[in-house]
Amino acid sequence: xxxxxxxxxxxxxxxxxxxxxxxxxxxxxxxxxxxxxxxxxxxxxxxxxxxxxxxxxxxxxxxxxxxxxxxxxxxxxxxxxxxxxxxxxxxxxxxxxxxxxxxxxxxxxxxxxxxxxxxxxxxxxxxxxxxxxxxxxxxxxxxxxxxxxxxxxxxxxxxxxxxxxxxxxxxxxxxxxxxxxxxxxxxxxxxxxxxxxxxxxxxxxxxxxxxxxxxxxxxxxxxxxxxxxxxxxxxxxxxxxxxxxxxxxxxxxxxxxxxxxxxxxxxxxxxxxxxxxxxxxxxxx
Amino acid sequence: xxxxxxxxxxxxxxxxxxxxxxxxxxxxxxxxxxxxxxxxxxxxxxxxxxxxxxxxxxxxxxxxxxxxxxxxxxxxxxxxxxxxxxxxxxxxxxxxxxxxxxxxxxxxxxxxxxxxxxxxxxxxxxxxxxxxxxxxxxxxxxxxxxxxxxxxxxxxxxxxxxxxxxxxxxxxxxxxxxxxxxxxxxxxxxxxxxxxxxxxxxxxxxxxxxxxxxxxxxxxxxxxxxxxxxxx
Numbered sequence: 001x002x003x004x005x006x007x008x009x010x011x012x013x014x015x016x017x018x019x020x021x022x023x024x025x026x027x028x029x030x031x032x033x034x035x036x037x038x039x040x041x042x043x044x045x046x047x048x049x050x051x052x053x054x055x056x057x058x059x060x061x062x063x064x065x066x067x068x069x070x071x072x073x074x075x076x077x078x079x080x081x082x083x084x085x086x087x088x089x090x091x092x093x094x095x096x097x098x099x100x101x102x103x104x105x106x107x108x109x110x111x112x113x114x115x116x117x118x119x120x121x122x123x124x125x126x127x128x129x130x131x132x133x134x135x136x137x138x139x140x141x142x143x144x145x146x147x148x149x150x151x152x153x154x155x156x157x158x159x160x161x162x163x164x165x166x167x168x169x170x171x172x173x174x175x176x177x178x179x180x181x182x183x184x185x186x187x188x189x190x191x192x193x194x195x196x197x198x199x200x201x202x203x204x205x206x207x208x209x210x211x212x213x214x215x216x217x218x219x220x221x222x223x224x225x226x227x228x229x230x231x232x233x234x235x236x237x238x239x240x241x242x243x244x245x246x247x248x249x250x251x252x253x254x255x256x257x258x259x260x261x262x263x264x265x266x267x268x269x270x271x272x273x274x275x276x277x278x279x280x281x282x283x284x285x
Numbered sequence: 286x287x288x289x290x291x292x293x294x295x296x297x298x299x300x301x302x303x304x305x306x307x308x309x310x311x312x313x314x315x316x317x318x319x320x321x322x323x324x325x326x327x328x329x330x331x332x333x334x335x336x337x338x339x340x341x342x343x344x345x346x347x348x349x350x351x352x353x354x355x356x357x358x359x360x361x362x363x364x365x366x367x368x369x370x371x372x373x374x375x376x377x378x379x380x381x382x383x384x385x386x387x388x389x390x391x392x393x394x395x396x397x398x399x400x401x402x403x404x405x406x407x408x409x410x411x412x413x414x415x416x417x418x419x420x421x422x423x424x425x426x427x428x429x430x431x432x433x434x435x436x437x438x439x440x441x442x443x444x445x446x447x448x449x450x451x452x453x454x455x456x457x458x459x460x461x462x463x464x465x466x467x468x469x470x471x472x473x474x475x476x477x478x479x480x481x482x483x484x485x486x487x488x489x490x491x492x493x494x495x496x497x498x499x500x501x502x503x504x505x506x507x508x509x510x511x512x513x514x515x516x517x
């Protein structure tokens with residue numbers, strides 16, 4: 001019996017100075033688990049340490065970049081964190097630790113991708129929801145197919161968390177609020193118009209290859225120098241502070257009180273399973 | 286001024302918002318109180334500002350009569366942390382402005398301070414910076430980006446609706462006869478979010494706005510006012 005195929009794969013082509021990080025969980029629309037987030041970060045460590053790699057392409061197998069957190073793992077991550085299984089519901093500290101460790105903290109997926117020393121290009125197709133949205137926001141360049149849709153549907157169920165500094169810097173304040181409160185996915189053409197997507201293409205793989213080829217022609221020192229200049233700007237923009245705030249608010253939103261007439265997604269997920277709750281929440285909206 | 290409440294939406298209706306540009310203290314005070322009441326109401330998730338007249342905030346004749354009656358009163362009713370604009374900007378509910386016709390002066394400041402804006406295709410947006418010292422440039426640059434905000438402030442341009450939409454000052458642009466229904470559908474979308482979620486996300490947003498200097502820019506208003514009004 002062979003080793004199961006990795007759910008997050010790393011392909012390196014040193015001749016073209018390109019690495020690909022590929023989500024291979026098409027049957028779940030590339031929903032990300034903690035293990036996948038960790039593997040993703042490990043791959044970023046590898047490419048950051050490989051002087052032959054200049055460009056990292058992020059893409060998903062199948063029709064979608066990513067549908068977001070794996071809903072089953074989203075709750076389990078709190079229970080498995082230190083202090084998470086002490087009582088029936090995970091403690092607040094467990095929620096904070098899990099969110100910081102895997103997603104928003106300095107070693108979490110988003111922070112690590114944002115601070116990758118190579119040029120990062122995301123190939124956005126189909127659903128780019130939640131994690132898919134943040135892979136898009138945290139990468140340097142984005143190529144999208146016309147069927148790509150960008151949103152964070154969880155925000156309608158519990159409230160908007162996540163980094164806002166980066167979102168505001170990318171699309172503007174009122175557009176960011178539209179994403180937070182409007183509850184409707186942005187089409188690829190809207191996302192392109194708003195500045196979230198750099199290039200629209202009916203052949204995103206070819207358009208991505210063209211971007212990657214262009215970036216790979218830049219000298220190594222030039223790429224890394226520019227990336228460190230970007231890191232300095234991100235710090236000045238308060239992105240680190242915003243990621244920390246995202247951790248705090250995200251942990252709180254996993255534990256909110258619902259008004260009697262409000263749809264309680266968290267209870268529905270606990271009582272009936274996450275798939276049923278997700279289906280209901282979407283019909284609800 | 287008429288305030289009503291229906292399915293999560295608190296609506297404040299006035300003929301138009303130009304009294305704010307004319308520094309009508311009673312109007313500013315009443316509007317602030319109406320917003321505060323809706324902010325504190327547990328059945329409200331959306332605060333909607335609507336003008337029932339043809340213009341959201343038409344221009345008025347500029348002159349001494351349009352100046353506030355002294356800086357302390359102006360600060361109390363217009364520029365201070367408990368005055369109308371900061372009450373809107375830092376509201377715990379989602380603030381929606383619905384704009385038709387001309388939107389100038391204080392009307393545009395209301396649009397900048399609101400979270401979401403639905404506008405009719407006939408609307409226009411005048412730059413508030415030449416006449417309204419409490420207009421927040423940090424909000425403008427975050428909303429439409431720095432270069433566009435500078436051009437708008439310096440040239441005093443009036444932006445047609447389509448351009449305001451393209452640069453992100455307006456979220457949704459609709460034919461005039463469909464503005465109300467678009468606003469209603471937007472409010473319905475927002476109301477699906479739990480109240481706790483709305484409040485916490487607004488607080489998260491406030492932290493980001495603070496980090497970007499929005500609060501400090503409001504604090505600068507008295508300096509701009511002295512420049513504009515010569516220390517009156």
